[in-house]
Amino acid sequence: MNDVSVLVQRDCLGGDRIVELKLPRAVALPDLDRVDGVVTRVVLSELPRPFFKLDVPGRFLLTGIIGDPRIRVTVRLSVRDRAVPTAIDVARSLLAGP
Amino acid sequence: MTELNVHLDHAATGLPRHPDAVDAAARAAHMATPGRGRHGAQAAAAHVVRTARESVRGLVGAGTVCFTAGATHALNQAIAGMRPRPRAVAVDPMAHNAVRRPLLALGVPIWILPHDESGRVDLGAACAEWEPVDLVVVTHASNVTGLVQPAAEIIDIASKRGARAIVDAAQTAGLLPLGGLGGAAAIAFSSHKALRGLPGSGALVLGHGVDVEPLVTGGTGADAIEAAMPAELPERLEAGTPNLPGIASFGAAARAAPAARWDWERASAQLRESIARAGGRCVGAGELPVVAFELDGFSATEVEEILDRSFGITVRAGLHCSPSAHETLGTIGRGTVRASAGATTMADDLAALEAALRAIARAAKS
Helix, strand or coil, X not given: CCCCEXXXXXXXXXXXXXXXXXXXXXXXXXXXXXXXXXXXXXXXXXXXXXXXXXXXXXXXXXEEECCCXXXXXXXXXXXXXXXXXHHHHHHHHHHCCC | CCCCCEECECCCCCCCCCHHHHHHHHHHCCCXXXXXXXXXXXXXXXXXXXXXHHHHHHHHCCCEEEEECCHHHHHHHHHHHEECCCCCEEECCCCCXXXXXXXXXXXXXXXXXXXXXXXXXXXXXXXXXXXXXCEEEEECECCCCCCECCHXXXXXXXXXXXXXXXXXXXXXXXXXXXXXXXXXXXXXXXXXXXXXXXXXXXXXXXXXXXXXXXXXXXXXXXXXXXXXXXXXXCHHHCCCCCCHHHHHHHXXXXXXXXXXXXXXXXXXXXXXXXXXXXXXXXXXXXXXXXXXXXXXXXXXXXXXXXHHHHXXXXXXXXXXXXXXXXXXXXXXXXXXXXXXXXXXXXXXXXXXXXXXXXXXXXXXXX
């Protein structure tokens, strides 16, 4: 999993922390099923490049584009001290499939 | 980002750069350091600086132009360096952090000028409730909503009460005439926004007799034996090697400004109408084509991300380095999206934004 690269880290509104990562391959729709604890799942499949949003309350919000290797993990305030490890865990869960 | 690239973040930086500004920077990149030595090479570079200084001065019409690294540098220099030191200050509610942070660092009482819900200063209330301040800092136009403050009137009120005024003209230089602000002690702006010069250059234009202590000291190319910086402007505030390509670019952009005039009022109206027609909710009020807005069902950062990555449209989400403005607008906890047009914005760009916002809203409902 060393080929997941952290592109950007920055603070966000209200104390959340945004971590942007590049995965070794593009995100595919089935990848979204592998993320645990998702309460809200939105896929805007009608857009020119489909946008997705997975919310795991209290931990993170995962957003990105289907077909694109870059993802954005907005790590919530309560776990922001572990922002990068949390984001990398999210990336690993996305990529855990075939 | 997709292949399409619609730049609607002109409040942050004006793209594409003005071709004259790029050409001037490219030529200056190969020149010597002005004011260092007596040789012909430095004289040619010094000529570029002199010409640029006159061109930038032309935007204001008076005062001494001191080149800086940008509007932020210029505002810090003016606020922290103003002598005598201010004992109490006033500021409008739409201030950028380039004003707010140096003001807070002064450690003196800060009075927020009375204003309406959009952040526009209420001149009548300001007169009636005037606090004993000796410095007023005015945001000529908000970088969040495009609201233009009645800066000339505020300067006049301050002047009649013995207070000096500093104007943050970062959003208006090259767009609005600055000549009416001549009563200000200092006016600060940068090269890279409406003027579309290169980033990394700004100006602090000081009124006659204004005393500003330099924040940075060092070489000026003259009076090297002296312990203190020279008393004369602009040398007093220009220690170190000047950013010649940036200054040359700034001058060229300033010279091009009159010819580059565009109907920004129309662009502003069209931008606001496009966003509203697409279901966006504009926040606050303003005159310049800088619009803060929200889209139901999405956070500001989500809208920014979708516009960028699905449609290739560049806008900016968050607090826009102006928590004061967002506090005033009631959006401090969530921020807004900001779309801002410039002289190079075409009708097709606004149509693309409107279509994208419609598509996002439609997709969210399906």
